[in-house]
Amino acid sequence: MFRFVSSAVLAVMLSAGAMAQQGPPPANVRVTDVVEADMAPTIQSPATVLSRRDSEIAAEASGRIVFVAEPGDLIEAGEPVARIDDTQARLQLGEARARLARLRANADYQSSEYDRWSRLVSAGTAPETRLREVELARNLAIQEQTEARSAVQRAQLELDRTEILAPFSGRIVERLIEVGEYSTPGRDIVRLVDTGSLEARSQAPISVAPFLTVGDTVQVGDGERRINAPIRAIIPVGDSTTRTFEVRVALEDSPWIAGAGVRVYLPRAASEHVVAVPQDAIVLRSAGSHVWIVGDDNTAQQVSVVPGSRNGDLVAVTGELSAGDRVVVRGAERLTPGQTVNILEDTASNSGAATGGNSN
Template identity: 35%
Template structure:
């Protein structure tokens, strides 16, 4: 065996030391990935259909006068008129004259009744003394009774005139806004001719045309979701009108609304259940990671390690979706940052009550 020279031995020793130091020095552990997480929810869910609807007032009325006459004043468009306040005024000069005529007629008939009453009393006394015939007494009593009926008729005519005078001021049947004036001051209006359109702005609802197949899954008072652009609210069904026709097979549903949040005439969308409710696990839609090999989510265990869970999807519920798989409902699911995670990778996040979020969203 050939002996090593001193130079060769020194080179071999230095190489051994270099290799040994390289083995001893390990690569630094990767930094924990910053993610956002939310909880898996076990909730009652059902399939929903989104249907267009229109916000409308429960009371939208065309107002007419019960008497004819020349208009002297009408409320302006946009005014809010309280129930019982005046919407329009008509010239009541003719009615006031008629009222005076009615009063004169009543006075005349009252005088006739008084005269016949006195005459009847005299004939009664004469009949008691056999000084007149019974037929004459009957005639006087008949005239008295007819005069009393004429007087009663005249009094009803007076009341009718008084009522018409009162109706010359058209009053609001409910608190409403004047939307449109169909006539103007100075014009003559006839009985029943529309003067204006008023709308109750405090009692609004949405009208939805829904398929008759939804009847088994909805009921009066059920809370449904109303969506209008960026605004969303939960409101109860006020009425279900399960009457369709052979062409559309659609029925009408009325949903109560908050008048401060919705303008009459605006378009909204309403979510109605279209299947029976059942319990299921849901996750945010952002938690799904879609690959050619399938769909999965990442959950985070107690050691802040992310692990992959293959899932299948079910019913969508707004921003969440039903999932099936070997899911731990007590562990949070990653909703942001899952695309770059690896199996078993450490993650970091901050907790805030029931929703878990990343501490710095700008890191993404």
């Protein structure tokens, strides 16, 4: 029995020694390529998300309010945000149309009279003085008809103004008048904000102005999310007290709402052509930073790097690596120099879709 146990222990010891000679087992990792990119050091500038179209819509007519849209309502351009009692405006329009009809009939009659007297004068059976009297009456009738037509247009305009229309699509943020109140021209009715046309407005240091151009892509973030967005406008007038100027960054499909506080990452120097790796590839230690490079033989080698500028998920690094090298972005925590690795395919999207279907 003793000999049997000793043999078993000896076998285990020999197996452990063989594994020690072979090194640690292959590690499962995910890799990506080192890339070259144009990057620049940045500064963080506080910004506020605002709508490009934020208006207090005012009335253009007098009258009692009979309808106001509710806060939160989505209003399309040209739809009413409020209505004023239009009874008086409709009466005035009816009166103006009736007067126009009467004066149009008179103008037609005076024109026919002028034509009849013109024929008589041409035939020598009527004096020309009578023709001039008829011509004057015709001209006066035509002028009155023109004035009446303008009165109809004014009455129609007053009627149209009883319906206050949205000049652009947006959401009602606030009611500034209530149903039953009396409105006058110029009184604010509602506040309308275009929540689909947002931008981040930042007061940037004047020192970064030489490195900004309209259309340049910069980053906007809030500490949890970060997106790339183009500079829409630069206001090239600085504040003499704060030494800042305004930069506006367009936010399409913004994850933020109007009024949110964000930070805009603006370049503070000219961009440089650098070697860059994803942030997840950099291992930070007290002795310095390093990345793991996977060679053609699928073994990992540690390479010391010095991180530099950041652009989204990419970080510029200085070290003994070049574009095209494979760098480990997952599974680098327990690697040892020379360790063999198994490169996993990126199936995160597929697994996410599978688990998403069972989330309920």
